Amino acid sequence: MNTGSDRPSTPAGDVQPRRHTIPPEWDGMRLDRVLCDLIPDQSRSRLGTWIRSGEVRVDGEVVERTSHLVRAGTVVEFVPPGDLRRSGGSAPIRVIHEDEHLALIDKPAGVVCHPSEAISGGTVSEQAVELFGPLPDPHAERASEHAGRHGDDALAGDDEEAEVVANLTARPGIVHRLDSRTTGIMVIARSAAAGERLVKQFAERRVQKTYLALVHGEPRFISDWITAPLIRDARQPDRMSVAREGEGRDAETFYEVLERFDGFTLVTAKPVTGRTHQIRVHLESIEHPIVGDTVYKGRRRRQSLPKGAPKMDRQALHAWKLDLEHPVTGEPLHGEAPVPDDLRELVEWLRANRPKG
Template identity: 30%
Template sequence: MTPEESHFTTDEAIRLDVFLTQSLGQTRNQITQLIEQNCVTVDGKATAKSGLKLKPSQNVHIRFPEQKSTPALKVDFEVEVLFEDNDILVINKPSSLTVHPAPSVKEATLVDWLKHKGIALSTLSGEERHGIVHRLDRGTSGAMVIAKNNEAHEALSLQLQDKTMGRFYLAVITPPLKEVSTIIDRPIGRSAHNRLKMAISETGKNAKTEFRKLLPSNDESEELIACKLYTGRTHQIRVHLESISRHIMGDHLYGTSAKSDKMERILLHAYNLYFTHPTTKERVSFTAPLASVMEDYLQKHFDSKELHELIDPVRIERLFSTESL
């Protein structure tokens, strides 16, 4: 089988490994391995330097080595499919499901489920991330798009990079936000105090999130908010909320240890996802229904009459004006 190939053109001065990490959605270590295996050329010339400084308009060509197939683990769960065609699969990821295999992950993942379904997937980012264009944290539920071929994967990855793919989240936080709209634009890196956490770090990667008030809880101690990601850093929403002394209910890593927070899952849901379809070039939008745990919590602690009107996907998208970009 001929190894897969991909092409990208730079639009700014940037390190080679950083550029490919952003373009392919792989880890820096995986990109370094590709470069060291002589799989990458810049303007037709092979390079083994991960830190090579690229200039605008340079052409980067990646020739991927053949991937060895690994057997899927046994799967005892189902995943809701929101949409599927020859190019993409949009799903509603359940909470507690890890997206892709890793040495520390022992249970079946979303990738294992995809393999059991016999779905043809992109291999652009390697065996362990079959077709995964973007990820959600294990505890976060909601909308995800999967690429079923390399052309779709590349097109969607570019939309992530140029921010034409949009994601809106719903979260229940405490205490409520002070302002109707709160924008946090602060870099995020690995925490120096807890390797399981990320933190605000001046040496980290740029990260920007906007938060909007939706509805206070019946006792006004909590609040349902909408969140928009302008970047996609690990734990971004949780870290930015922690930076203003807010936390998501059920988040026992970044939240408090308050006895009142007995949630078994974090109340964070990737509610709406929009992008340009890689083949039809039409703008498409998908809304992932809330899981029963989050739906029940909202019905119990919030005004149910207002709730569903306020979380209308069209209304939420209109809340986030282009003026905040």
């Protein structure tokens, strides 16, 4: 069957995406099933992990949902996994602060935090090892205990625990994570003592995280709490959703308006808990999804960015500030990651083109 496969000629050593036009007989097929047919030598679970890492585009837009239904005539674009798969990132991390026990780094967009079955090379963890030498794995003991309890089912048991030790892959230095398409500050453990104490600080909710987000619409309040428990979506297990009463895990986010534009708002978001995709889901739940988020984009049709505005190729979410206690000295430690160019340029454009009066 001809699926419209097209592979442009490329210079030696330069891998270009494969593009497939979906034929009529594949209309309505799940994205992961499409990839299973197109790349039969890869397992469906591995392809699912790969999709959730933002490696696949449909009609030019990144799609992270394995259950996304493709339509006839749409174009699916990807670099195959395996020897030809894209690495965990090509942009370098930037060191904001370092000492013998930890480092604060600025993660660029498109860089995955740690290797997995489907991703390797260029991740935050691997870059950190290159910069600082051998690093401890702060979650190794917890992952081992989890594996002992649940065997091969790495995602069994407590949702938050499962998220931390998903796939049980080694992740030197990684204390916490950011989505691959979210930029900003992270703390890296350089000593075993620091790693253990940092993990404890995050677990006890003693770390203050401040994010910047550009959202659709204009919130009614200047600031407010979003208190809504989250649960893994039963129909789309790669997604999170707001749980019904009595279900899910507690989740709290405080947001505050920084600046209003015409149909868009720049806010800070401070998550008290650290659930998967928490800020993205919470802001969507109050009908103010993050600009550029292709997964949590709300039920209503949203106003598009004005003509001439800089394009946002990812969710407009940036981990801006981190305040914690130094795990060894006990001194307060503050770190701040500069606003990335794509978000800064979009905000400046909206500000300059705000209607007068």
